Amino acid sequence: MTLRILELRGLQVPESVRLRVEACSDLDQLKAWLERALHVTDAEDLFSAQPE
Numbered sequence: 001m002t003l004r005i006l007e008l009r010g011l012q013v014p015e016s017v018r019l020r021v022e023a024c025s026d027l028d029q030l031k032a033w034l035e036r037a038l039h040v041t042d043a044e045d046l047f048s049a050q051p052e
Contacts, residue, residue: 002030002046005037017043 002021006013024030036046 002034002037005034006040006043006046009037011040011043013043017046020047 003013003018006017021030021033024033033046040046
């Protein structure tokens with residue numbers, strides 16, 4: 001869902017981002033990324049954004 005949100009928002013999703021999200025099995029981390037996906041302006045920021 002995280003990747004889909006980024007795509008629906010019109011953001012380019014590099015292969016490195018796609019692979020990292022798909023490889024993650026930590027549900028808490030995936031939830032955090034999902035929430036960040038709603039606000040980032042670049043897909044790479046998914047991993048560097050500070051928690052709110």
